[in-house]
Amino acid sequence: MSNPFRIHGVVKRPFFADREDEVARIATRLQEPAAKMLVYGERRMGKTSAIAVAVDQVHAAGGAAIVADLSTASTVADMTNRVLGAAGQTLGRKWSDVATELVRSVGVRLSMSTDPTTGAVWPSLDIGYRQAPLDEQQQTFGRVLDTLNAMAERRKRVLGLVLDEFQEIHRFGGEQAEWHLRGTIQHHEHVAYILAGSRPRLIRRMLAKGRAFYGILDKMEFGPIEPGYLAAWLEERMEECGVRCDKVGQECIQISGPRTRDVVQLARKTFDLTAGAGRADAESVRLAFEELVDEEDGPIRSWWDDLTPAQQNIIRAVAVTTAGITTAETRKRFSLLTSSAVTQAIRKFREDGDLTRGGPSGYVLDSPVVRGWVISKALPDLGMRLPSTYRPDDPYS
Ligand SMILES: Nc1ncnc2c1ncn2[C@@H]1O[C@H](COP(=O)(O)OP(=O)(O)O)[C@@H](O)[C@H]1O
Ligand SMILES: [Mg+2]
Structure with missing residues (x-):
């Protein structure tokens, strides 16, 4: 039996537990014109995964939503490329001429890339643009968002746009970058923005009185999955895969909680160690934890x-x-x-x-x-x- 738990990247069902309320709220917001919501909480809680599940729901219902992951960006140009990439790859399949429209409206030189597996075509900024002056890079970022808003308007649709790890803009332009982003998104009536982030301390400062995002965002604090639910879900998954459990879920949470990924990582190792015997208890979880410690x-x-x-x-x-x-x-x-x-x-x-x-x-x-x-x-x-x-x-x- 293969392992019923995944610990890398975004997880979706059946590897994804619960979060029904969060997913429903995010999916609803993603289709609400001019919505602006903040989803924030510690990393490894499961924000990105919940957002991915919500985006799938939006697509299944015929809507349009895209996710730009800003977590690895080193310049504002990189952030723009993430948005362009998400628009080209996801939207390109639903709305025609997305790439052409972007190239026409953005006003700086873009190159085209093609995904070898899906055939999707998307534009990105010329590589040298990363060295352009900061304000120029910011204007281009703003223009891309403006273009997406105009594209949604022309199609009489709402575009859900998630900026994941959006607080990273602060690294490239401090408070001024925050004001710039606010100024850009606040007039967009056809885009629904979800700003998501894993640095609650930094984000709380960005929301404080006198700061750029004060009072313009609905907030959703992303906390732990209810422990009783998560414990039962972990054991159910293991039992479906042939491992009888005695207090395994509770022990995983006790040792690893409250971040979802940490708990799932321990359950995953416990499964590996007990799949042969077909039974696991609290002691197996403790041994699995020692093994994780050794591996790291x-x-x-x-x-x-x-x-x-x-x-x-x-x-x-x-x-x-x-x-x-x-x-x-x-x-x-x-x-x-x-x-x-x-x-x-x-x-x-x-x-x-x-x-x-x-x-x-x-x-x-x-x-x-x-x-x-x-x-x-x-x-x-x-x-x-x-x-x-x-x-x-x-x-x-
Ligand atoms: N609802 C969930 N059910 C099962 N595993 C989850 C869930 N949410 C998160 N995880 C686990 O946590 C890992 C990190 O989740 P992620 O969505 O990237 O968190 P965040 O964006 O909050 O940092 C996932 O790869 C997965 O292993
Ligand atoms: Mg994330």
């Missing part, structure tokens, strides 16, 4: 080696302490520096995505596998031995 040893160790001793001590503390991270007690126990130095180091860890808010100490390691690694490999340095599955913010205690 290379990348985690090189991250660890690049930290300063002071930073390493902070990470050790966050991994296990149940007292506040800057309290005298914690600082003494883990040889931390002054509380202001600790606060500053934590700010950097949060920016890098290594730590997030939560737990009794105020912070948790973003990845449960990294936490397991720190506990099993770096706490023995202090003579401390705890099971790798230990978590200071135990959700069941």
Whole structure:
């Protein structure tokens, strides 16, 4: 039997669990003229997957919606290319002449690419355009969005446009880029925008009073799947594939929660280890977790080696302490520096995505596998031995 769980890329049914409310809301918004909605939450929660399922629903109902993934962009030109690519590849099949219209309206030189498998044709900016001045790149980005709005209007349709990881615009132009995006989208009556993003801290700042997105977006905070539902779904999937489960779902969430991907990754490994025997219990999940920790040893160790001793001590503390991270007690126990130095180091860890808010100490390691690694490999340095599955913010205690 092949594994019933997937952990790479976007997942759709049957690999996709629940999210009925979120998917329904996103799908509805994607077809509402002039809608502007923000979908935000920590990474690995399942936003992109829920959006993909919603976009499929829109298509199945005869509508038009596209997703531009801005997560890897290094310039505004790259973002424009993502939008052009999504429009050409997805819309090209539903609306005729999409590529021609874009080329005519955008006003800078575009080259055509063809997808060898689907035959879709889409335009992209000439490669040298990435070096154009920032304001020029922004104007072109705006013009592409204007063109999509005009195309939808002419066809008397609504175009759903998802800008996934939209907060990255901030990297290329700071607040000014935010205002530019706001100025562009706010007058579009024929596009429904979903702005999605995985950096809640940055996004909250973008929404604050006096900032560009204040008051213009409906908000949808994307949290964890209800644990009881997810636990039952995990076990159902495993049982369908021949593995009898005893408290497996609950244990996966207990060790890995609350990010959907982390939980599914552990369930996936548990399935691999138990498919032969045809039965799994909480102990199998703990063994699977240890295996994940071992498998990730290379990348985690090189991250660890690049930290300063002071930073390493902070990470050790966050991994296990149940007292506040800057309290005298914690600082003494883990040889931390002054509380202001600790606060500053934590700010950097949060920016890098290594730590997030939560737990009794105020912070948790973003990845449960990294936490397991720190506990099993770096706490023995202090003579401390705890099971790798230990978590200071135990959700069941
Ligand atoms: N509803 C879901 N059901 C099952 N697995 C999911 C679900 N949502 C997310 N996942 C898992 O999490 C991974 C990351 O999801 P993704 O949609 O990329 O999250 P995000 O966009 O929030 O970072 C997916 O590859 C999949 O393994
Ligand atoms: Mg995503």
